[in-house]
Amino acid sequence: xxxxxxxxxxxxxxxxxxxxxxxxxxxxxxxxxxxxxxxxxxxxxxxxxxxxxxxxxxxxxxxxxxxxxxxxxxxxxxxxxxxxxxxxxxxxxxxxxxxxxxxxxxxxxxxxxxxxxxxxxxxxxxxxxxxxxxxxxxxxxxxxxxxxxxxxxxxxxxxxxxxxxxxxxxxxxxxxxxxxxxxxxxxxxxxxxxxxxxxxxxxxxxxxxxxxxxxxxxxxxxxxxxxxxxxxxxxxxxxxxxxxxxxxxxxxxxxxxxxxxxxxxxxxxxxxxxxxxxxxxxxxxxxxxxxxxxxxxxxxxxxxxxxxxxxxxxxxxxxxxxxxxxxxxxxxxxxxxxxxxxxxxxxxxxxxxxxxxxxxxxxxxxxxxxxxxxxxxxxxxxxxxxxxxxxxxxxxxxxxxxxxxxxxxxxxxxxxxxxxxxxxxxxxxxxxxxxxxxxxxxxxxxxxxxxxxxxxxxxxxxxxxxxxxxxxxxxxxxxxxxxx
Amino acid sequence: xxxxxxxxxxxxxxxxxxxxxxxxxxxxxxxxxxxxxxxxxxxxxxxxxxxxxxxxxxxxxxxxxxxxxxxxxxxxxxxxxxxxxxxxxxxxxxxxxxxxxxxxxxxxxxxxxxxxxxxxxxxxxxxxxxxxxxxxxxxxxxxxxxxxxxxxxxxxxxxxxxxxxxxxxxxxxxxxxxxxxxxxxxxxxxxxxxxxxxxxxxxxxxxxxxxxxxxxxxxxxxxxxxxxxxxxxxxxxxxxxxxxxxxxxxxxxxxxxxxxxxxxxxxxxxxxxxxxxxxxxxxxxxxxxxxxxxxxxxxxxxxxxxxxxxxxxxxxxxxxxxxxxxxxxxxxxxxxxxxxxxxxxxxxxxxxxxxxxxxxxxxxxxxxxxxxxxxxxxxxxxxxxxxxxxxxxxxxxxxxxxxxxxxxxxxxxxxxxxxxxxxxxxxxxxxxxxxxxxxxxxxxxxxxxxxxxxxxxxxxxxxxxxxxxxxxxxxxxxxxxxxxxxxxx
Numbered sequence: 025x026x027x028x029x030x031x032x033x034x035x036x037x038x039x040x041x042x043x044x045x046x047x048x049x050x051x052x053x054x055x056x057x058x059x060x061x062x063x064x065x066x067x068x069x070x071x072x073x074x075x076x077x078x079x080x081x082x083x084x085x086x087x088x089x090x091x092x093x094x095x096x097x098x099x100x101x102x103x104x105x106x107x108x109x110x111x112x113x114x115x116x117x118x119x120x121x122x123x124x125x126x127x128x129x130x131x132x133x134x135x136x137x138x139x140x141x142x143x144x145x146x147x148x149x150x151x152x153x154x155x156x157x158x159x160x161x162x163x164x165x166x167x168x169x170x171x172x173x174x175x176x177x178x179x180x181x182x183x184x185x186x187x188x189x190x191x192x193x194x195x196x197x198x199x200x201x202x203x204x205x206x207x208x209x210x211x212x213x214x215x216x217x218x219x220x221x222x223x224x225x226x227x228x229x230x231x232x233x234x235x236x237x238x239x240x241x242x243x244x245x246x247x248x249x250x251x252x253x254x255x256x257x258x259x260x261x262x263x264x265x266x267x268x269x270x271x272x273x274x275x276x277x278x279x280x281x282x283x284x285x286x287x288x289x290x291x292x293x294x295x296x297x298x299x300x301x302x303x304x305x306x307x308x309x310x311x312x313x314x315x316x317x318x319x320x321x322x323x324x325x326x327x328x329x330x331x332x333x334x335x336x337x338x339x340x341x342x343x344x345x346x347x348x349x350x351x352x353x354x355x356x357x358x359x360x361x362x363x364x365x366x367x368x369x370x371x372x373x374x375x376x377x378x379x380x381x382x383x384x385x386x387x388x389x390x391x392x393x394x395x396x397x398x399x400x401x402x403x404x405x406x407x408x409x410x411x412x413x414x415x416x417x418x419x420x421x422x423x424x425x426x427x428x429x430x431x432x433x434x435x436x437x438x439x440x441x442x443x444x445x446x447x448x449x450x451x452x453x454x455x456x457x458x459x460x461x462x463x464x465x466x467x468x469x470x471x472x473x474x475x476x477x478x479x480x481x482x483x484x485x486x487x488x489x490x491x492x493x494x495x496x497x498x499x500x501x502x503x504x505x506x507x508x
Numbered sequence: 509x510x511x512x513x514x515x516x517x518x519x520x521x522x523x524x525x526x527x528x529x530x531x532x533x534x535x536x537x538x539x540x541x542x543x544x545x546x547x548x549x550x551x552x553x554x555x556x557x558x559x560x561x562x563x564x565x566x567x568x569x570x571x572x573x574x575x576x577x578x579x580x581x582x583x584x585x586x587x588x589x590x591x592x593x594x595x596x597x598x599x600x601x602x603x604x605x606x607x608x609x610x611x612x613x614x615x616x617x618x619x620x621x622x623x624x625x626x627x628x629x630x631x632x633x634x635x636x637x638x639x640x641x642x643x644x645x646x647x648x649x650x651x652x653x654x655x656x657x658x659x660x661x662x663x664x665x666x667x668x669x670x671x672x673x674x675x676x677x678x679x680x681x682x683x684x685x686x687x688x689x690x691x692x693x694x695x696x697x698x699x700x701x702x703x704x705x706x707x708x709x710x711x712x713x714x715x716x717x718x719x720x721x722x723x724x725x726x727x728x729x730x731x732x733x734x735x736x737x738x739x740x741x742x743x744x745x746x747x748x749x750x751x752x753x754x755x756x757x758x759x760x761x762x763x764x765x766x767x768x769x770x771x772x773x774x775x776x777x778x779x780x781x782x783x784x785x786x787x788x789x790x791x792x793x794x795x796x797x798x799x800x801x802x803x804x805x806x807x808x809x810x811x812x813x814x815x816x817x818x819x820x821x822x823x824x825x826x827x828x829x830x831x832x833x834x835x836x837x838x839x840x841x842x843x844x845x846x847x848x849x850x851x852x853x854x855x856x857x858x859x860x861x862x863x864x865x866x867x868x869x870x871x872x873x874x875x876x877x878x879x880x881x882x883x884x885x886x887x888x889x890x891x892x893x894x895x896x897x898x899x900x901x902x903x904x905x906x907x908x909x910x911x912x913x914x915x916x917x918x919x920x921x922x923x924x925x926x927x928x929x930x931x932x933x934x935x936x937x938x939x940x941x942x943x944x945x946x947x948x949x950x951x952x953x954x955x956x957x958x959x960x961x962x963x964x965x966x967x968x969x970x971x972x973x974x975x976x977x978x979x980x981x982x983x984x985x986x987x988x989x990x991x992x993x994x995x996x997x
Binding site for chain 1: 547550551552553554555556557558559586588590592595596597598655782784785786789790791792
């Protein structure tokens with residue numbers, strides 16, 4: 025059953041090929057047997073999953089079941105879950121049990137999905153390798169000596185190891201697309217404002233966006249249907265009409281205008297990865313798309329601008345973790361300052377501390393104009409690059425990451441090398457655009473991804489293009505070596 | 509050397525919205541600690557702010573009332589600092605793009621002159637919670653502090669004046685005028701003792717005739733006009749002493765204890781936080797269009813200045829009386845209700861500004877919780893007008909009414925305070941008194957000057973009033989007495 029896609033599971037449940045309880049037990053059993061190899065789950069919610077599966081089977085029997093009824097999924101541990109510990113990968117929240125659900129979690133519950141558990145992630149979503157988690161690194165199912173990417177490494181590994189057919193994830197600078205690329209999955213970061221951020225623990229509020237991680241574009245469309253909503257609890261949510269993202273999956277790509285930014289094939293890109301990406305773009309040409317080279321001239325400024333804006337926002341967002349109301353509190357504080365210093369000092373990891381310090385510095389008196397204001401100006405230029413490009417093309421394509429998954433510790437000492445992992449993904453977060461990564465081949469037996477970027481709220485176009493690609497290629501059907 | 513004082517005010521006004529500025533929790537005062545703090549107010553992970561439209565409306569109403577520009581684009585910023593009663597570790601406030609731009613407030617001083625105080629801007633922000641230290645509450649052990657987040661997220665406007673005031677009177681008059689404006693608009697309940705309005709006073713002095721501003725200090729969180737007046741006097745004296753002794757004023761934040769009348773330094777400029785302001789990414793800039801503003805302008809209630817002019821026009825009050833009665837909406841309402849019910853604006857005004865106001869002050873009550881309602885006061889005034897009781901007896905009746913003993917009529921009946929207007933009975937008393945005072949009668953008759961005669965009648969009035977236990981109608985007694993005295997000659 026774990027070989028089936030979400031679309032196939034939905035059919036199977038409705039055909040009564042298997043029940044949701046059987047399906048859920050099957051995945052729970054796989055997690056129990058196999059996850060020690062990957063460390064993808066932080067919390068397995070077996071009781072909740074079985075209760076939800078039982079309820080789903082009853083609804084399926086009544087015939088009024090919503091789309092995802094009975095389909096098991098995993099939630100990134102950044103989404104608050106009512107009554108279930110939500111750690112955000114940090115010692116700070118190791119003891120935190122929210123009394124509310126994130127809107128994303130609520131949406132999936134309403135759509136009938138079954139929650140298998142909460143999956144691992146870089147601490148507070150800060151990282152590109154899943155090495156910063158308080159719960160230990162997640163291993164890439166394709167090669168357990170390699171990282172799964174980050175920060176949604178737990179989501180990626182769980183789906184790639186077929187411990188869940190799909191998972192929720194979040195993307196602030198590439199945290200859905202880069203792990204999707206490194207784990208051979210389809211990962212979609214929707215337009216900023218498409219999915220509610222309520223109950224999703226903030227890293228950088230103006231960049232964070234939730235999205236699905238699945239094995240196919242069709243599954244991503246099914247998951248996005250449930251995930252996207254307008255939510256008046258999130259002031260940055262956009263009241264854009266919802267659509268059925270599966271409806272246009274089979275549209276023809278004849279005449280689709282594809283822009284290939286020359287800046288995305290710069291010297292940092294591994295040649296073999298570049299080849300796979302170029303070959304994939306050729307496939308689109310065969311399907312009738314027009315390919316043209318474009319320029320996004322401010323591409324090289326995206327990483328530096330991002331590493332001012334994201335830390336600046338996180339420096340304020342993480343101030344609430346002060347040991348006063350919830351989360352980690354140090355033993356026997358001498359006074360208020362001691363309480364703050366030790367609670368935060370003990371519970372935040374190195375990367376989180378680094379970013380808080382960078383952000384506080386960039387906002388401090390005398391530096392604001394040189395860093396934060398300048399970065400915001402750059403951000404506008406980057407967005408303008410895309411606005412200009414979309415005058416001439418429908419979809420932009422290029423690599424998701426510079427290379428396939430790298431070995432643990434290989435970038436550990438050099439934060440800047442790690443930051444450059446997101447060189448192709450960060451600009452879309454700064455612009456607020458949707459981006460999708462799909463597998464486009466293997467390099468050294470490890471997957472690499474093709475990134476597709478479209479105009480605002482044009483997720484349907486991305487999913488259509490990706491689905492059509494997956495009808496004529498089989499990269500997405502390649503699976504990580506089975507360990508059982 | 510002669511010194512000139514320069515004062516500017518920063519005024520925090522709690523807006524009278526039902527719910528908080530970024531959450532749906534209630535803003536009601538006085539509930540058990542932490543019962544009015546929801547997940548957003550507690551800054552639980554993943555929670556997000558949603559702006560309260562009413563807070564914007566109220567801020568715009570204030571802006572229109574002071575003839576200010578309304579910010580068409582209003583941006584919230586994060587002001588970062590750690591404190592246990594600030595759950596997010598930052599205050600959501602406004603900096604460069606506030607809701608209310610420059611405006612002005614007119615004040616009337618006791619010498620009859622007027623002055624315009626410029627408003628630099630007013631911005632929307634959230635209030636913090638309260639830290640309760642030992643002694644503030646029972647039940648906590650030694651060295652423990654408690655945090656009550658009920659107030660966290662209560663909407664405020666912070667009104668920032670230009671340094672246009674030159675003495676305590678101007679500052680206090682300005683503060684009272686702001687109180688009058690926000691309570692007339694109904695955007696603040698005006699309850700100073702509950703912290704609904706709090707004043708930060710910036711004070712500096714300079715040699716009279718010079719232009720450069722001296723180094724200022726800021727005394728924070730004054731919540732009474734009296735404290736403000738005392739604190740200004742104290743701080744001005746301190747600064748002049750320091751300067752005259754050759755010292756320098758240190759730019760600092762100070763605290764003033766109104767009960768002990770002692771001020772102390774809280775922190776110097778060097779210790780001040782770097783607040784690292786930046787636009788709040790959870791809240792988009794709010795665009796306010798002209799129609800929205802005009803709609804609010806049309807619905808603005810009557811403002812104190814307009815009301816004062818109307819009271820002069822409509823009720824024939826003096827500028828001074830009208831100014832006092834029009835200053836706050838509650839007093840104005842009380843006055844108009846009383847006047848309507850007793851049909852005598854002058855008497856209503858005198859009673860409200862006299863006996864009622866003295867009682868309210870003595871008992872530290874506001875007019876809203878006066879034990880004597882406007883219609884009840886009118887009932888008393890009616891009995892003065894129809895000669896049932898004298899003004900003097902009315903004061904006694906009012907005392908009883910204040911104690912909650914009932915309406916004027918029932919007190920007059922129960923206590924037998926009705927004025928004696930029976931001519932026959934009065935004539936008999938007057939006759940008896942005249943008969944008992946032959947010497948005074950002779951003196952009276954020997955006097956030619958009518959003015960002096962009138963004065964001499966006092967010798968008879970006292971005993972007559974005593975004989976009637978003060979219930980004789982003084983006008984009638986006067987009439988009968990002068991007739992009978994003249995008959996003696």
